[in-house]
Amino acid sequence: MAKILVTGGCGYIGSHTVVDLSDNGFTPISVDDFSNAHKSLTHGISELLGKPLVNHEVNLCDLAATEEVFRQHPDIDAVIHFAAHIYVPESISHPLKYYRNNLNSLINVLDCCGKYGVKNLIFSSSCSVYGNAEELPVTAATPHGEAECSYARTKQMGEHIIRDYCTSNPEFNAVLLRYFNPAGSHETSKIGEAPILENTHLVPIITEVANGHRESMTVFGTDYPTRDGSCIRDFIHVMDLAHAHTKAVEFLLQKKNDKACEVFNLGSGDGVSVLEAIHAFEKVTGIKLNYSLGDRREGDIAAIYADTTDSNERLEWVPKRNIEDIVKSAWDWELAKQDVLGI
Ligand code: UDP
Numbered sequence: 562m563a564k565i566l567v568t569g570g571c572g573y574i575g576s577h578t579v580v581d582l583s584d585n586g587f588t589p590i591s592v593d594d595f596s597n598a599h600k601s602l603t604h605g606i607s608e609l610l611g612k613p614l615v616n617h618e619v620n621l622c623d624l625a626a627t628e629e630v631f632r633q634h635p636d637i638d639a640v641i642h643f644a645a646h647i648y649v650p651e652s653i654s655h656p657l658k659y660y661r662n663n664l665n666s667l668i669n670v671l672d673c674c675g676k677y678g679v680k681n682l683i684f685s686s687s688c689s690v691y692g693n694a695e696e697l698p699v700t701a702a703t704p705h706g707e708a709e710c711s712y713a714r715t716k717q718m719g720e721h722i723i724r725d726y727c728t729s730n731p732e733f734n735a736v737l738l739r740y741f742n743p744a745g746s747h748e749t750s751k752i753g754e755a756p757i758l759e760n761t762h763l764v765p766i767i768t769e770v771a772n773g774h775r776e777s778m779t780v781f782g783t784d785y786p787t788r789d790g791s792c793i794r795d796f797i798h799v800m801d802l803a804h805a806h807t808k809a810v811e812f813l814l815q816k817k818n819d820k821a822c823e824v825f826n827l828g829s830g831d832g833v834s835v836l837e838a839i840h841a842f843e844k845v846t847g848i849k850l851n852y853s854l855g856d857r858r859e860g861d862i863a864a865i866y867a868d869t870t871d872s873n874e875r876l877e878w879v880p881k882r883n884i885e886d887i888v889k890s891a892w893d894w895e896l897a898k899q900d901v902l903g904i
Contacts, residue, residue, distance in 0.1 A: 565638060567579050568593070574740070585804075587810065590616075598757070631676070646659050656711035663719065686720055690713060691703055720737050728821070741826070741828030744764035752901075753891075764891045767842050771848045788834065789836050802827055823875075828866060830880075
């Protein structure tokens with residue numbers, strides 16, 4: 562069984578990926594310092610694995626501690642690197658925190674891959690690398706645009722660092738996965754989205770309004786040049802997203818890559834507007850949401866969605882769940898999460 566080191570393995574996408582890897586016959590090992598994950602989530606992960614999760618509580622900016630993880634696991638076949646600071650507003654107010662953490666941790670992981678002979682890396686990138694793309698849908702060949710925040714710039718820089726590293730090390734292969742808008746949770750509600758800081762993403766805000774954690778919500782902007790005036794995004798179910806990582810591991814281990822560094826978009830390929838997402842939630846739950854129509858949010862782009870032809874064909878990955886599945890599973894998790902997290 563191939564051993565996969567998952568950095569950020571207790572975070573939102575990381576935890577779902579750890580479970581999907583294990584479901585598909587891989588042995589995941591997690592590195593997570595719980596800087597943006599609840600320790601109590603490890604119980605749900607372990608339950609789904611059917612055995613205790615192996616997690617190393619290490620900050621990847623600490624090179625010696627990171628090396629020790631690689632030393633303890635000399636048989637790692639691939640690394641999936643999720644661990645990063647991910648809050649857009651915080652990245653705008655604290656850019657150095659983002660550059661220091663997101664870049665140093667990546668450099669340390671690459672250093673250790675080189676030193677300990679790990680030849681395959683999968684990197685969590687983001688559709689934010691495209692900036693405000695002029696042509697939709699965006700393909701993996703669409704160039705980087707002007708980044709809207711430091712977080713997005715760390716993802717652009719991370720991609721450049723990995724490309725340069727692949728060039729310098731002919732045996733090293735990487736897949737850059739650009740996520741669109743991940744949402745939803747595992748169908749058992751044993752794991753789900755549980756950020757340490759306040760949620761800023763649409764789907765968890767919808768579920769928090771529905772259960773009364775928030776009084777109301779605002780649709781940010783209804784005068785965009787879109788079919789109903791609200792922004793359009795490409796929501797992707799976290800379990801579909803997690804499975805794309807398993808496919809990317811198989812892609813690299815089976816040497817299906819044409820280039821040392823390959824890029825794939827991970828979205829559904831369909832744009833859904835903010836109002837459509839709200840209405841999908843109201844339809845599947847029967848709950849009327851308390852929302853108002855408001856001004857645009859600074860930094861938002863009107864519309865972005867993915868061309869997924871490459872990921873469908875070359876990665877052999879096709880998402881199975883739609884926006885209704887997403888909001889339904891997010892709602893189930895909202896109802897379960899206080900018990901699961903013990904908060
Ligand atoms: N959004 C909204 N109200 C909210 C939160 C988000 O209207 O309370 C909109 C936001 O303006 C954007 C879309 O939902 O158009 C997705 O935002 P999110 O923060 O989830 O993801 P982003 O695409 O910004 O990474």
